[in-house]
Amino acid sequence: MPHGCAEIIPMQQHRALILRSNRFLGSALVDKGLVTTGDLEEANGKFMKAIQSSDLKRASILSMLLFDFKKLEEAKLLDYLVEERKLGLVDLDFIELQSLRPMNIDLSLCWASSTVPFDHVEGTYLLASCYYMSAPVVKYWEDLLDGRVIWYGTTIASLSRALERIEEIHEAEDSANEDE
Amino acid sequence: MPYSVLILDDDADFNCLLTDIFEQAGYIVTSLTDPIEAVDAFRETDYDLVVTDHRMPNMAGAEFLKVIKKIKPEVPVIMVSGYLENDTIRELISGGVGGVFLKPLNIFSLLERTAELIDEAKKVENAPESDAGDIGDASGVDAGVQLGFVFRSFPCKSGASASFAKRLYSLRNFKSSLSLIGEPGMHYRSICEDIRGFYENEAEHFVYLSKGSFDQEQALSLIKVAKQEGAERVTCVLLELEGMDESQKKLATSLAKHQGEFEELGVALRTVFCVCGDLDALFDEGLIDENLYILMGTAEVLVPPLRDCDIDVGVMAQQLVVEVAREKSLAAVPRFERSARDLFRQHKWTRNYQELRATVRKILEDHPGDIITHAAVKSALKFNEDVSLRTRFESHLSSQKIDYLRAAAILLGGDRDQTASFFGTDVNAIENQM
Numbered sequence: 088m089p090h091g092c093a094e095i096i097p098m099q100q101h102r103a104l105i106l107r108s109n110r111f112l113g114s115a116l117v118d119k120g121l122v123t124t125g126d127l128e129e130a131n132g133k134f135m136k137a138i139q140s141s142d143l144k145r146a147s148i149l150s151m152l153l154f155d156f157k158k159l160e161e162a163k164l165l166d167y168l169v170e171e172r173k174l175g176l177v178d179l180d181f182i183e184l185q186s187l188r189p190m191n192i193d194l195s196l197c198w199a200s201s202t203v204p205f206d207h208v209e210g211t212y213l214l215a216s217c218y219y220m221s222a223p224v225v226k227y228w229e230d231l232l233d234g235r236v237i238w239y240g241t242t243i244a245s246l247s248r249a250l251e252r253i254e255e256i257h258e259a260e261d262s263a264n265e266d267e
Numbered sequence: 268m269p270y271s272v273l274i275l276d277d278d279a280d281f282n283c284l285l286t287d288i289f290e291q292a293g294y295i296v297t298s299l300t301d302p303i304e305a306v307d308a309f310r311e312t313d314y315d316l317v318v319t320d321h322r323m324p325n326m327a328g329a330e331f332l333k334v335i336k337k338i339k340p341e342v343p344v345i346m347v348s349g350y351l352e353n354d355t356i357r358e359l360i361s362g363g364v365g366g367v368f369l370k371p372l373n374i375f376s377l378l379e380r381t382a383e384l385i386d387e388a389k390k391v392e393n394a395p396e397s398d399a400g401d402i403g404d405a406s407g408v409d410a411g412v413q414l415g416f417v418f419r420s421f422p423c424k425s426g427a428s429a430s431f432a433k434r435l436y437s438l439r440n441f442k443s444s445l446s447l448i449g450e451p452g453m454h455y456r457s458i459c460e461d462i463r464g465f466y467e468n469e470a471e472h473f474v475y476l477s478k479g480s481f482d483q484e485q486a487l488s489l490i491k492v493a494k495q496e497g498a499e500r501v502t503c504v505l506l507e508l509e510g511m512d513e514s515q516k517k518l519a520t521s522l523a524k525h526q527g528e529f530e531e532l533g534v535a536l537r538t539v540f541c542v543c544g545d546l547d548a549l550f551d552e553g554l555i556d557e558n559l560y561i562l563m564g565t566a567e568v569l570v571p572p573l574r575d576c577d578i579d580v581g582v583m584a585q586q587l588v589v590e591v592a593r594e595k596s597l598a599a600v601p602r603f604e605r606s607a608r609d610l611f612r613q614h615k616w617t618r619n620y621q622e623l624r625a626t627v628r629k630i631l632e633d634h635p636g637d638i639i640t641h642a643a644v645k646s647a648l649k650f651n652e653d654v655s656l657r658t659r660f661e662s663h664l665s666s667q668k669i670d671y672l673r674a675a676a677i678l679l680g681g682d683r684d685q686t687a688s689f690f691g692t693d694v695n696a697i698e699n700q701m
Contacts, residue, residue, distance in 0.1 A: 106557055107547065110564035117566070124566045125442045131561050132524075138557060 098143035101199035104227060108200055109134060109148040112221035116152070116159065119167060119220075126158035144198055149217055150243050161242055168219060168240040177215050177239040179205060179249035186256045194257065197250055200224045204232075205239075205249065215241040215249070269419055270315035270385050271295040271582065275305040275331065276347070277323045279598060281370075285318060285347070286600065290593075292378050293419070295586050297602045299637075302326035309335050311605040313424075314342055315385050321348035321355075329359060336363045343384035347372065417464050420457035422582035427571035432461075438566050439465040444523045446540040446563040449570030452621030455541040458570065459504045462539070470499035477506040481515050486522060490532055500535040508542050509554050520558045553681065573616035573623060580616065580623065581608045587627040588639070599637055606641040614648060626651055672697065 098105075113131065116122045122130075130151040137146040152159040168174040182205050187194055190207055197203045202216035202224060212232045218224040219240055229236055241249075272294045276282040279300060286298040297312070299305045302325050309317065317335060321328035328346055335344070343365040351359075356367050366380040414423060416436050421428035438445060439462060447455055456475060463473045472493035476486055486503060493501045505511075505519050521527050523538040540563050542549065549555040555563070573580055585603065592600045603611070616622050626647045634643040672686065676697075679685040687694045 103551075106560060107550075110561055114564050114567055124438070128442055128444075128565050131565055135558060135561055138561075 107223040108221040115220040179245045215239045273314045274298040276320040317344045422579045424578040425576040427575040441566045444538045446567045452619035454620040472498035502537045504539045577612040603639045607644040610644045
């Protein structure tokens, strides 16, 4: 059984995971030749500013490289995941998402690791992630879910929209509970 | 990559002269005076070139040449002699000698021909391997790899060290920081000297700062001196980073980020972080802060432990023997018996280069003869083990103590007061320990 955190635990709790997963992701992107060390240095600087200002939702090396510095094309990254890592892709916009609470998964962990479980079939969790190249993210989730995981790659936009939709689902659940 | 040369000359003075010439030129030299011993050494060791005298007791140079050409015909040979008739020279050349030099020697021609012969031999040796497009075989052995750049801290005869050297070379133009991460006892300074050697530009300066010498004043002073000496770019190598105190680690971050007084020095700055230990564990223990942890991830290279470079260890040991022999002004450089070299390759070297160096020194102190025997190596290894048994127990207990302190500090959210209270001591004691 997953032993995820209960309700609304602040992102701060995942600070170490955010640091570690971003550090590994950056190194992996350089190792695979997807960005240069110079690009990563720039992104690291901005990443640390976000960390120090506790803007943890903005603290993503990947989104900084993609959108702020435009040093990486997301299509190239997805191509790499499909061709080299044999990963399937999923567009979460077409998935009917559900509350994470029955799975006992903390939403802030999803934001922190850019990963979301989008389905649960016969004890196996289907996970969509933008951080599959970051070993700590993969390890964290696989430990959490006892290894019963099938990984998919997704885009940052798709993941962000999905997490926002799940937030709305959780808010609706909270309102319904209050009404009762 | 330093090449190894076997020198055979029964004239001890001339042997020393040749040894000096080749060592000064960066070769690893085994010098011998007896042809029979030289044949044994040649059979047991992978030399890149042999330099031999012609007139010797027991076996003439021509005969020696025939014997070694039967063993390994691919190794080039240079003949050096006081006098040779033209016919003899012709015979020697047809017998496979790559160069004949008459005394007095023209050192430059000798070294030039040496380099040419080794180059030619390596090209032939590498030709089928380059077709395969692979570095070494499944065991990680890579006797023929040619890096295309100079690298001395590892002989690069093992797959792990060759990959390490190539990765360092590929990162040589790192913009602001590079991290070298390895096990205890690594020879970081030599590795950084190799990085310095990647640049031909004289305006590239490296300064070395360690726990005992790293403060703002010292760092600024060294950088300014380098600038005065014509440096256009200064690379600051921070050794033993994990052991530095908090203020030094903050200073390391400022240096790497070119903040504060490091911003206005008018010279390009870079930083090399050298760390012993697992970076994630050090981060968890609070020995590396968030800033350094991220900074160090930009360009990170793992230094291979010696146990992963077993073939290199034999050559490194021989290099150390040369170093010690020179220090002690020994008449000849001792060489290893094959079984002795095997012991070096099999040992685990938990304290890496530091342990290797201590072992070689111990051997030469106790057994200063021409041959380093299996027994001598075994005894030195055992001595180090026995001597370090107490040290290891002390270090084990001491590290456990620190581990408990760190574990408590982590579990108590880094609160020193609570940690002190947990151990029933005062905060200062905890601060000092951590």
